[in-house]
Amino acid sequence: MTWFDTVRPARKRAIAIRTDIARQECIRASCRAQFDVRETLFECPKCGDLLDVRYDWSRAELPKRLKDFEAKWSEQADPLAFSGVWRFHELLPFAARAEIITVGEGRTILQRADKVARFAGVATGRLFLQYEGMNPSGSFKDNGMTAAFTHARMVGATRAVCASTGNTSAAVALYSAVDGRIPAVVLVGSGKIAYGKLAQALDYGVRVLQVQGDFDACMERVKEVARTLKIYLMNSLNPFRLEGQKAIMYRILEGLGWEVPDWVVVPGGNLGNSSAFGKAFQELHEVGLISRLPRLAVINAAGADTLCRIVREEQIAWHGGRVDEARIASFYGRMDAENRRARTLASAIEINRPVNLKKCLRALEWTGGVVEKVTDQEILDAKAQVGAGGFGCEPASAASVAGTRKLRAAGVISPTDRIVCVLTGHALKDPHATVAYHTLTGEQLASEYGACGVRGAAYANRPVAVEDDLEKIVAAIRA
Ligand code: F0G
Numbered sequence: 001m002t003w004f005d006t007v008r009p010a011r012k013r014a015i016a017i018r019t020d021i022a023r024q025e026c027i028r029a030s031c032r033a034q035f036d037v038r039e040t041l042f043e044c045p046k047c048g049d050l051l052d053v054r055y056d057w058s059r060a061e062l063p064k065r066l067k068d069f070e071a072k073w074s075e076q077a078d079p080l081a082f083s084g085v086w087r088f089h090e091l092l093p094f095a096a097r098a099e100i101i102t103v104g105e106g107r108t109i110l111q112r113a114d115k116v117a118r119f120a121g122v123a124t125g126r127l128f129l130q131y132e133g134m135n136p137s138g139s140f141k142d143n144g145m146t147a148a149f150t151h152a153r154m155v156g157a158t159r160a161v162c163a164s165t166g167n168t169s170a171a172v173a174l175y176s177a178v179d180g181r182i183p184a185v186v187l188v189g190s191g192k193i194a195y196g197k198l199a200q201a202l203d204y205g206v207r208v209l210q211v212q213g214d215f216d217a218c219m220e221r222v223k224e225v226a227r228t229l230k231i232y233l234m235n236s237l238n239p240f241r242l243e244g245q246k247a248i249m250y251r252i253l254e255g256l257g258w259e260v261p262d263w264v265v266v267p268g269g270n271l272g273n274s275s276a277f278g279k280a281f282q283e284l285h286e287v288g289l290i291s292r293l294p295r296l297a298v299i300n301a302a303g304a305d306t307l308c309r310i311v312r313e314e315q316i317a318w319h320g321g322r323v324d325e326a327r328i329a330s331f332y333g334r335m336d337a338e339n340r341r342a343r344t345l346a347s348a349i350e351i352n353r354p355v356n357l358k359k360c361l362r363a364l365e366w367t368g369g370v371v372e373k374v375t376d377q378e379i380l381d382a383k384a385q386v387g388a389g390g391f392g393c394e395p396a397s398a399a400s401v402a403g404t405r406k407l408r409a410a411g412v413i414s415p416t417d418r419i420v421c422v423l424t425g426h427a428l429k430d431p432h433a434t435v436a437y438h439t440l441t442g443e444q445l446a447s448e449y450g451a452c453g454v455r456g457a458a459y460a461n462r463p464v465a466v467e468d469d470l471e472k473i474v475a476a477i478r479a
Contacts, residue, residue, distance in 0.1 A: 021056040022094035024239060027359065029321030037094050040155045042226065042237045050359055051239045052279070053094055057287045062090055066258045066289050069250070084108060085146050085247040091283070092147065092243040101149040103178045105142035106247055108134045110255030110420070111391070119385045120405040123415045127404070128261070130252055131391050133426030137200060139394075140248060140273065140424045141171035147244030148234050149175045152182055157232035160184040161225055163218035164235075165269065165348045166197030167425055172234045173204035185231070187211050187218040194347055194394070194430035214341060216352045219270075236272025237355050245273055246280035252420050253290070261294045262417035265407075267399040267424055268298040268307050268371070269349035271360035278363020294420075296369035297413070298360065299403030301344035301396070303452060304351055305373045306335075307360065312371065318361040328357070345376045345433055345452045348396035348425060370412055374402040376452040380437050384459035387434070392427030400424075439463060 024035040026044035033046040037053065044051055063069060069088060072081040080086040080097060084106020089097075109131045117127035132140035145168075152160060160182050162172050169186035176184040186201055190210040201208050211218050219235065226233040236242060253260065260281075266273050274296055281293040300308045309331070310316050316327055335352065342352040354360065363369060374382075376395075382405065383398035400421035407413040427434060436448055438460045446455050466476045 016097060017089050017093050018061055019093050019096055021059045023054055024051045025054045027052055038155055040232060042233045053239045053243050055093060060093060062287055066253060083146065084251055085143050085244050088247050088250045091250065092246060094243065095150045095154055099150055099154050101153055101175065101179050102146050103136050103175060105135050105146050106251065108132050108251060110252060113389050115389050116385050116401055120401060121408040121415060122419060126416060126418050128420045130248065130420055130422045132248060132422060132424050133393055137171040137174040138426035138429055139167035139171065141167045143247050144236065144241035144244040145171040145175050148238050148241045149179060149182065151240035152232045157182060159231045160234050161222055161231040162234040163187045163215065163222035165215045165350060166193040167348060168235065170197045170200035173201045173206040176206055177204040185209060187222050189214045189218055192347060192350065195432060196429040215350060219355060236270050242272055242276040242279065245276035248422065249277050249280040260290050260292055261420045263297055263413060263419040264294050264422065265297040265299060265400040265404050265419060266422040267349050267396050268300050269351045269354065271307065271354040271356035274298045274363050275356045275359030278366045282366045293367045296363055296367040297403060297407055298369065298371050299399040300373040301346045301349050301379065301399060302373045302375045303344035304342035304349055306352055306354060308371045308373045318365040323358055323361060345449055346379050346396035346399060348394065372403045372407055374399055374406055376449065377454050378402040380454060381458055384437060386423065387427060393423040394425035394427060394429040395433050397423040397425050
């Protein structure tokens, strides 16, 4: 049963999608071990590397053109056609219809944003914002969580667990609560999560463990917990999560009339999105549904810039699967020796050891992608620009706009390129950062966020304090 069955009469559709073409496969070129999709794994049991969900596309039932997916818009009484993820079921065919858990996720908006384009130095009509904060739990995570919960049901999981900087825990909590069959536990770093997100996890009734450590510590622990207690792991290490997140790219293509943009710009934290986006385009290209791939730009916060350092300073790349693992290990060794911790007010991406690093390197290779980093000051300024256009976003999301501006200034992105910035989370996730930016003086800001390098608020919309007096209020309005 899905949430839909409780609000609308069930409607059966005859079309069943072929799922016997799906398998799990290790990404390591020298391993490539394969496993059934009904196995519960979050790493290759042979070599410990990441797993992909892969399909034998030659036996898949794919539409002839992407445009054919538009027919689903007229079938919205069907919960799978209503979902912005499962509308594209043919492109993630690992689960049978009856097994799918959906809460109506992925009905998000692509907005042409000319004011933001001006801010970023891009020509009018060329910059678009993909608002993933419009998902039921307020972030892009729902795209992945519908797929992971579906897989959890397929394998008969009775409990779920995740580590989180906040949004994953909110999404896990929401699916767990709406579906009602898979109770969940979430691990969050104590004091490391924005209030809106903590509020969701508490309100939706999951067990919340506030661990005295940061996200990287929680991520290590949660793997041990999943192994020891045999609880289903909902983090993006789980390859089924990433299958769902591919749908964000399908919707962007749809929003652009099925034309491929020049750039997709996305914040980078644990690097699940960038990995999923690269896979989405690579697969569409492989089956002939698109003729070229867009370039990915993955944007780190300057205080959590592992990807940037690995790609730009260490020059480590995917190299067709022969990634230099010894150099990655030595990089992390030095990071630990220096006791370097991630620090950014964009708490969603305050991550030092991105679990999907290798898949992201692969996506960068597939798409001719680039990496960039932006300061917290640049993030907050870009966030204010997004907010001023309506809808808004949380700090981490604005890294995509700040990164676009920087890549544009550096001449990497050209002013006439067509660009989509993915806004990963809703503005209300972290009201504290927003209110601080708009209300605090430079000095107050420096004392609140000085450690993150924030000194001013060039785009602040300052509230005006006024006495409870009609004349004074009128004067304030006229001023
Ligand atoms: N933006 C937001 C709003 C996020 O919550 C996250 C990740 C990211 C960007 C980074 O995405 O990991 O795919 O590179 N949040 C995770 C969490 C880590 O626990 O909620 P990524």
